[in-house]
Amino acid sequence: MDTNNKNLNEEQQEQLLFMMLIQQHQQIAMMSLGKLQNPATQEMEKDLSSAKYAIDTLAMLKKYTKGNLSDEASGYLEQTLTTLRLNYADEKKKEKEQGGEEKKNADSE
Template identity: 45%
Template sequence: MNETKDAEQGPISERDLFLGLVQSFQAAAMQQMGKVMNPFTEKIERDMAQAKLSIEMLEMLKTRTAGNLTGQEARFLNHVLTELRLNYVAESERGEGEPPKPEGSP
């Protein structure tokens, strides 16, 4: 990154760091469920065990940060967990031979 630009922006807030961490786990889980393409292999890949682990890590984060989050942070984390759980159930019920449904598909 550009050091001048970084110096002008100042430090990243804890709120933004927390939201970024949650988004990182969300993106990983969606990729692991085959909902989005792996940017490195440019393929849709599916690893439900890893997706479950990513979701469990967010659940642990929710438990460990209970009472320490702002309302916005807690709502965002709850929303992400709900979305991931619903997608996980849908993908778990899908047969192995069926093609993955891209994010946003019915």
């Protein structure tokens, strides 16, 4: 397996690929949370169910790779999950507050 990293051994290459997989899911989640621009549409889009799917996928990877990751990869996965979960909770809170405001405005009309 050569990913143009000739100075890395096979284990290092595999670790790099695993971390890139984590990063891909992180970017998908952040786009779905409306935190990153979608490169295909150049728009900021929010789809919390897609964000949750990406976060849940990373959580599953954590569960199924427990005890098989280097400290660096494990720490990166944990840090990524923590960041994504906090951002997801923040967006859910905003969504709930926004829903309450819309209901309040509809009731006053």
